[in-house]
Amino acid sequence: MHVFHSDHPAVPTLDLPIHDAVLGDAAAYGDTVALIDGTDDTSALTYRQLDTFHRRIAAGLAEAGLRKGDVLALHSPNTIAYPAVFFGATRAGATVTTVHPLATAEEFAKQLRDSAARWIVTVSPLLPTALAAAELAGGIERIHVCDRAEGHPSVLDLLATTAPEPRVTVDPAEDVAALPYSSGTTGTPKGVMLTHRSMGTNLEQLRPFVPMGPGARILAVLPFFHIYGLTALMNAPLRLGATVVVLPRFDLDQFLAAIEKHRITGLYVAPPIVLALAKHPAVDRYDLSSLEYVVSAAAPLDAELAAACSKRLGLPPVRQAYGMTELSPGTHVVPLAAENPPPGTVGxxxxxxxMRIVPLSDSSSGHGEILIRGPQVMKGYLGRPEATADMIDADGWVHTGDIGHVDEHGWLFVVDRVKELIKYKGYQVAPAELEAVLLTHPSVTDAAVIGVTDDEGSEVPKAYVVRRSSAPDLTADDVMTYVAERVAPYKKVRQAEFIDAIPRATSGKILRRELRDRERNH
Known part of the structure; x- marks a missing residue:
């Protein structure tokens, strides 16, 4: 079986605690602004402050009783306090499990129980959910808020502590720095054990491709709780002295205004944001001339949509990157310096x-499941040895569940998920390919495709489509005809339904499971 290797020289394994890997040079960047609150523009932290604050938070947590090996649940949207809490907790010896800020109390409690978390740091608007989750889960010692809430200790109080900074010995290869929960698009969410070494080494692997440093201004709208945001928008820029402008959620006008006001140089986004940049009329109202590049990851991006976005913004082609939570997350990237990368490649x-590409049993297309091996591989799923063994084989290869192929120059193209493929009369149909076609229709603003069972008991592709408000007359037949004219006969969309919005995870991934549930409930 052919093994693909990187064109680039190997990097040394980074055996440092993640707080040192990221903030080791923070004092040297001194008064450079590290973080700006993009919602009010008045709050900001310099590198010197970030360095001091995370050390005080570590001291305060240790003084409050946090010990090496404890799990701290960080339950917050993106704020300028998030990195200080994250690194303060790891410096005190904790593992940080990052929690979706929109999680219900029940979902949050499940994560608290599964991770055996004893500490929660939240923000006052989310405190009721955190309290309910803590009561459901049990075992929580303290809940801190990042801001102020009566009757609850605040992270701000920790900054005033005079306790000594804890001296904790970290084994980067074994100790778990972050415990994100994989999105659960395939099965139940599982705690992904990312060690200090796997996360730090992945930053070292990404360094040659990420043009960040003092003067670079990065807009963090993707969530820090997700590994893509944690790595690309928090750890990578803060490691290299860039300025990160932080937004708590994606609101198009706020996002565009922040690019204009803060002269943002680089965007790391997911496909729904690329779609907005390519098609939404609001984009023309803002000066986005400071932008130098756009990188998209977390879900497949159609090549034509990418081209429409870069043309509209007058930028080099939108670059893609590829990875997964279990890989800390990066394995592939289209270098910004690459001349004319082939459209649609993830790098x-x-x-x-x-990497290996293992052919699918019924495929002669050169497509196969993508297998990855490297120092960025997770330690495993917390408490789930069987699931870990299913994912990582005896030779250390991670079975990603993604299907792709490699061209003669080593560029990877991801087609779809193994589990998402629709089997139409023995042919394999990739939903992402049909979604890409649907998005080229001028009257379609968003689309998703799943496999459904037709009257004859066969699996067929069905499209869920969001109509442009200016095109109320678009019919299901119009949609099916449009696709049929552009794909092989076996790939045709055979059912179509209009929907107000496509359900998506915060990362931009389509939640096909919700659409399948909708089908079942019809």
Whole structure:
């Protein structure tokens, strides 16, 4: 079986605690602004403050009783306090489990129980959910808020502590720095054990491709709780002295205004934001001339949509990157310096990373499941040895569940998920390919495709489509005809339904499971 290797020289394994890997040079960046609150523009932290604050938070948590090996649940939207709490907790010896800010109390409690968390840090608007979750889960020692809430200790109080900074010995290869929960688009969410080494080494692998440093201004709208945001928008820029402008959620006008006001140079986004940048009329109202590049990841991005976005913004082609939570997350990236990368590619292998493409049993297309091996691989799923063994084989290869192929120059193209493929009369149909076609229709603003059972008991592709408000007359037949004219006969969409919005995870991934549930309830 052919093994693909990176074109780039190997990088050394980074055996440092993640707080040192990211903030080791913070004092040297001194008065450079590290973080700006993009919602009010008045709150900001310099690198010197971030360094001091995370050390005080570590001291305060240790003084309150946090010990090495404890799990702290960080339950917050993106704020300028998020990195200080994250690194303060790891410096005190904790593992940080990052929690979706919109999680219900029941979902949050499940994560608290599964991770055996004893500490919660939240924000006052989310405090009722955190309190309910803590009561459901049990075992929580303290709940801190990042701001102020009567009757609850605040992270701000920790900054005033005079306790000594804890001296905790970290084993970067074994100790778990972050415990994000994989999105659960395939099965129940599982705690992904990312060690200090796997996360730090992935930053080292990404460094040659990420043009960040003092003067670079990055807009953090993707959530820090998700590994893409944690790595690309928090750890990578803060490691290199860039300025991160932080937004708590994606609101198009607020997002565009922040780019204009803060002269943002780089965007790391997911496909729904690329779609908005390519098609939404609001984009023309803002000066986005400071932008130098756009990178998209977390879900497949159609090549034509990418081209429409870069043309409209007058930028080089939108670059894609590829990875998954279990891989800390990066394995492939299209280098910004690459001349004319082929449209639709998610990139080439990062340094020190290997890949195999294992053919699917019924495929002669050169497509296969993507397998990855490298120092960025997770330690495993917390408390789930069987699930870990299903994911990582005896030779250390991660079975990603994604299907792709590699061209003769080593560029990877991801087609779809193994579990998402629709089997139409023995042919394999990739939903992402049909979604890409649907998005080229001028009257369609968003679309998703799933496999449904037709009257004859066969699985067929069905499209859920969001109509443009200016095109109320678009019919299901129009949609099916449009696709039929552009794809092989076996790939045709055979049912179509209009819907107000496509359900998506915060990362931009389509939640096909919700659409399948909708089908079942019809």
């Amino acid at each position: 080439k292998l990062l340094p020190s990373t290997e």
